[in-house]
Amino acid sequence: MKFLVKISSVGRSGCLTELPLPFNNVTFKTPTFMSYTRGGTIPHLTFNTMQRLEDQNMLLLQTLPSVMEFKEAVVEQGKGLNAFVGLPEYPFHVSVQDPGILTPTGYNVNKGVSIWREGGKKTVTVSDFMETIKAYRPASYQALCDSDTPQGCSKKRLNKAVDNSLKFLDECLEYHKNCDELDGVAIFGTIQGGYDSFLRNKSAKITALQDVDGFVIDGFHVNGPDVENVDFPKMKQILQEVFALLPEAKLRILHGAFEPEIMLEAIKSGIDVFDSSYAYKLSEEGEATVFPLNTIPEYFRDEITNNVPKRLKSSSTLPLNDDLYKNDFKPILDKCECYTCKHYTRAYINHLLLTSELLAPILLMIHNLHHLSNFFKAIRNVLDG
DSSP, rough: EEEEEETTTTEEEEEEEETTTOTTOEEEEEEEEEEEETTTTOOOOHHHTEEEEEEEEEEEEEEEEHHHGGGHHHOOOOOOEEEEEOTTTTOOEEEEOOOTTTOOOOOOEEEEEEEETTTTEEOOHHHHHHHHHHHHOOEEEEOOOOOOOOOTHHHHHHHHHHHHHHHHHHHHHHHHHOOGGGOEEEEEEEOOTOOOOOHHHHHHHHHHHHHOOOEOOOSSSSSSSGGGOOOOHHHHHHHHHTTTTSOSSSSSOOOSSSHHHHHHHHHHOOOOEEHHHHHHHHHHHHEEEEGGGGHHHHHHOOOOSSSSTTTTGGGEEETTSSGGGGOOOSSTTTTOSHHHHHHOOHHHHHHHTTTTTHHHHHHHHHHHHHHHHHHHHHHHHHOOO
């Protein structure tokens, strides 16, 4: 995997190329997002409904907790996770935890990390983890790490998360370089330390010296709804400190269901890749994204401050399960070119939600992913200027 980055006065943009076969001719421009999956596929979307998405150049995020139980079957089939879940057209990245679901805390140990599957908790060692990665054949993956650092946790827990993650990374790298099946697959180190600047800097300095293809900035939240508790001004300050210690020409990933204004500020700080768990969260709640894309250029003209912009807040989503929309026959968003907006009205989706029809989250996911894709395209247009 190769990442070419361009630094401008308004931020950084880049191009991700040279993925492993058969995706060696696929490119991804950054900033961007990985399409969040559960159980191997985008929530609520089958292969056929995925074809309704306008942007088919997708990098999927496979979350280890939701696909861990497939391991024996994937090994038996011998064709990797892509073939097993019926999505061989899309390269994927593997994350250690699921950013869309709250991760229980207090269960990690020195020898491994707790992964919460449908069947309960499983402690995954480096050996277990790397055997799974070898069987799944991703384009890239996050090395096993300890991100169990909820807000308010002790200094001892923060230290342990940093030390465990560095130790696991060393072991993953040793396995990786001696595994022919992982030749060309990218491995990402994880920067830990919660909101502790000293530990973040320690984690960043040591991880930056390792032979990794990029970095995951983790441990500011414990996934799912906990992302709403993030202390963003403090997180932003730490991001800027950490990025001064990391090589510019390597990809930076931040997971979580962040709202658009947080993603914008994180991009201004130097993040390259997010995931679409925000679109999943909204679809589960019966909401649709409508934040204005024409205001994005002003975010990059403004001076960077520690305050999170509020200009998108009042008009970022529509709660379509509200009675307000039962007689509203407009599309979710005027001039939107997604399949949902071309064929369905707010009133119909309101009816589907109120009657708990399975079509409702399907239509919302199609729209929310489409709008999120256009959001990142608009950002790239500004950065590429």
